[in-house]
Amino acid sequence: MAIATTDPLLGRLVDGRYEIVARVARGGMATVYRATDRRLDREVAIKVMHPHLADGVDGAAFVSRFRREARAAARLTHPGVVAVYDQGVDGDTSYLAMEYVPGTNLRRELHTSGALTLGRTLDVLAQVLAALAAAHRKGLVHRDVKPENVLVVGDGEGDVAPDAAVKVADFGLARAVTEVTTTTTGTVLGTVAYLAPEVITSGSCDARTDVYAVGVLAYELATGTLPYAGETPIQVAFHHVHEDLPAPSGRVDWLPGGLDALVGTFTARDPALRPADAGVALEAVETLRASLDPEVLSRRAEPAGPRAAEAAGPAAPGALAGGAEGTDVAEGTDAVDEIPTAFFQEVSPSAPSQPTDLLVEQPTEVYRRPSRRRRAVAWALTLVLVLAGGGLGTWWWFADGPGAWTSVPTGVAGVPADDARTTLERSGLDTTTSRAFHDDVPEGSVVTTVPAPGDRVRTDGSVELVVSRGVQMLTVPRELVGADRKDATAALKDAGFSVGEPTDAHDDEAPRGEVLDVSVAEGSRQRHDTVVTLTVSDGPAPVQVPQEVGKEKDAAVADLEGLGLVVKVGDPEYSEDVPKGHVLAQDPEQGATAHRTDTVTLTISQGPPLVEVPNVVGKRSEPARKALEKAGFEVKENAYLGGLLDTVRFQDTTGEAPKGSTVTLTVW
Template sequence: MVGQVLDGRYRVDARIAVGGMATVYRALDTRLDRVLALKVMHPALAVDGAFVERFIREAKSVARLAHPNVVQVFDQGTDGSYVYLAMEYVAGCTLRDVLRDRGALQPRAALDILEPVLAALGAAHRAGFVHRDMKPENVLIGDDGRVKVADFGLVRSVDTVTSTTGAVLGTVSYLAPEQIEQPGTADARVDVYACGVVLYEMLTGEKPHDGDSPAVVLYKHLHEDVPPPSAVVPGLAYELDELVASATARSPQIRPYDAVALLAQARETRAGLSPDQLDAMPPQALSAQHSNSDDRTSVIPRSLNIQRPLPVNGDEPQADFNRTSRLQTPPPPPPSHRPRTSRRPRGPMMIVAAVLLVLGLGVGVWYINSGQFTQVPPLLSKTEAQARDRLEDAGLDVGKVERAYSDTVKRGTVISTDPGTGARIRHNDSVKLVISQGPETVKVPDIEGYPLAKARTELKESGLQPGMVKREFNDDVTRGSVLSADPGTGTEVRSGSAITLIVSKGSPVDVPDVTGEDPADARAELEEAGLKVKIASARVNSEFDAGQVAQQSLTEGKQAAEGDTVTLTLSKGPEMIEVPDVVGDSVDDAKSQLEAAGFEVDEDRGLLGLFGDTVKKQSVEGGETAPKGSTITITIR
């Protein structure tokens, strides 16, 4: 779909991700000139009316959920076979990307991500929504550090990845037991359970339950508790174990009742942790951050009581590794007549030599692996001068500098680097910079007087998009030709912007009233005025005789453009309705009954009925039929 314009408004620029239910694209709203994410349902699912109806209904509900940590829904629509959502575009990455790149996170970082997620879910829970599919893929982390939850309340396509049964929604690694046992009855506590699993994964770098198939994972969710994170990462505070255990209790009655309650527990847990506990570095993070070989070695936990293997005969255990071996003194040599030469003890010298050798090897390995390398510092969104300073501080040179247009990156700041941020690079190597020139601008071409089709082609060739069409009467410009553009000719606008076209409707024409006429006469009169005529297939009851013109789409007094079409609806004749019998009734009651039936009422009092109040006669007897709207005369005596 890249390059297409959906609904005449959303230009698809790039594909971001593909899921089981939809594909997500980066797109430009050509009407408001802003970048957004466009989620387009797979056409195979769009034929399911019930699925589409729920998709739209829940999208409308989420659009009303205004929260800073929720990915907002701006618009929903259809274009042919495409059903789409227009959503907030978050430039950054997902929590899954972070876990894949970094593994386990520090407790402080894990809580910094968990708390805004729970705040978003809490707002949804209090508004009556349940997410049902919380997982790291649905947690977005923007380049500015903001955390947002995506895919609120939207139904998932059920397949082998998301579940094992058509009644279960969600991803198997994060399903609560009750979602498996009682599909369709999930409440806010299923999101609490999934958040507990996500927290475990952030603290340990791995999922609590794994298996060779989804069925194995589902079985473990039902029959095994989530283990404490400290079992995988020794040294984690027990308060974090308790927080995970509370959120992932297999019985929903034991869990916090919604995300708001879990958020309160998470904040209480944070308050009870010391700075050292919050900043405890996971083992793989420590080894990745330190280049000193001694530091790397010290990270590996060493046992203080590791036994040597038993000898082959298995009779006696050898001495422990942690005990210092003592050099056994050999028996004194037999007496010799040669003179003895004094020897200096060699033990300390050998130890010093061994230490120097190890240090030399360590330094050599460090230099080969790390000493001659550095990492490309983060430069995105920095000015060119700031980027140069950062590269210089990192011991790197600025390589080729290119400039490119960008709709999203501020003019004069870095769009990208080669190698990218965090890449391993030798000292004094160069880094290529791509600097934003801001959005590409083009001038609106002169299309006044062009036929509409040609004007649209000219705009597209100029890098612009034809936008809304407005039509106005004009005596000088031919019908269907462009009067002007908005913005006007020569105005500089962003490439891809939508241009409004004002198109001539030609000279105005006065529309004659042809109701009550025969169709042939009505057609001739309208065509003589420069209008086209169409006869509607359906007919209506009216005051006019059957076959005469009962209604016209453009009425007398309104102006139309020459060549416009007037649709004529013919009459079936008046509607015949039964007349109520009002003889003997009072005048007021008689009038009320007749008018309620759809008749006009005329009173005939004569000289004798000036002071009377009783109906003695009616022009159409009760029980007979008369045209609706006709007049019934009542005689009063």
């Protein structure tokens, strides 16, 4: 019989703002929900950390670390990183509000499709490294790079293109969780398959640790399986510490040696032999891709062994939100992600176990009345135990009881950092400093503290002062004018600016979509919240073609050119109706809509056509008139002596003449 369970968070309004709609995925650290941000009316992902992480003595420490890491992740802005919008604590619920990413993740893609093509593998690695490079430049380390934390962006309806973009999720959360679980449970959370040797042996971590994980990811994407799939976490960790990662071509023989070299460099056991950070590693990936033949890039490995995705367990299907690092909505196991901290001291699968309990049996004695001496000894022992108990109680009071805690002083936010530091030191608290941009708090003054003012902190603890760096200023990219609107918009967004709706303007020379002007000076420094507006060409302005037929040629040309139109004069034609030198026809015709710089073709009249003039000299006036009129001429007569003999003696036009012209006859 199936037992239906109801998630108590479904339908709940978290922090008075986020309405939980559906559960998307559940993993070792958190459960991810799809939610609606009622304040901004947008869909978000809410990542709710498991309550047990905030339980116990170290619960406050976890909440403090969780807030600090969330703030650090929120400062990271990059197209390849899942954006962190908000963080908070609602009762016992510690949550992150993150960008909702429809689609799937790499674990699901590996589970369903096996290995990726070599070209797709290098594309994914390049996108992941670009995101990590942005983090490394800001001093942030991911610490938990794995397929579950690489989201494949879909189209919002569940469909994922073969070349879909990817986004990296969960920056900083591994650190916040690991610091707590290491001290409270003796277990380090992380995916052992991707852990660098230095993490396993000493817990140290820097940008090169992320590069190592990307090297393992490269092996998995190209071959379809992990290097040590199917082995226990202890065995896998032993391999990472004591052995070099096997070459991908050892499993798939056609894979190029360049990939072997790339994976070998990324996963060098000595961190000093790896690329210094993700930016350097990205250059290596791009160089390798440029050197490979397109036919090789299109190939996909078909390894004989089981796929790594099957060995690693199920992944969350459908739309993922902000990095679902575990299973889908069904409960999953996290055993593969846990390593006892004792293992960090000595990695040896054959180390003998030591007994931890010793059972001692005491024989039963027959009761005897204690002697006076024995009574005195008993009282003395009782006194010692009472005193010892008092000492232990005192020690507990100041070591872990109420006496071990105090409150962070209030009144330190908004004051200069030196003054705040003095206030805290007077309360016996050590201080550390971090810096963050802030729009309202002046540079050098305290934005807040971690823990927050009024929160509990150990008397021997440390308070982090978050000091304002002032308003964040960004540099406006250059060469925006003359660029395509889409390229200019992308450049501005990559620089961190918001881009407003463009302003359209007609321009005779700039093609449609080309940037004509920017609302701020290129190369200038502007506030991060400046909305940049682009003025974009809408091409030449529209005009209505006027009527030019019948006008004299020069006047017609002047009219059209005055409207920004280009005039082309075609071959002239004869016309009995339109005078010579005037416009006989135009294309486009009157009333048509054109645009400035469009061409209008004019046909100019040559006047009437030339025809042969009949020779009527010697003819009687009447037949002469009829012959000329029949040929298309007008006839004028000059009669001498009253036209006594009625004979044409002279005509003023012979040969050819324009049809319709006048021929004068002299008759006498």
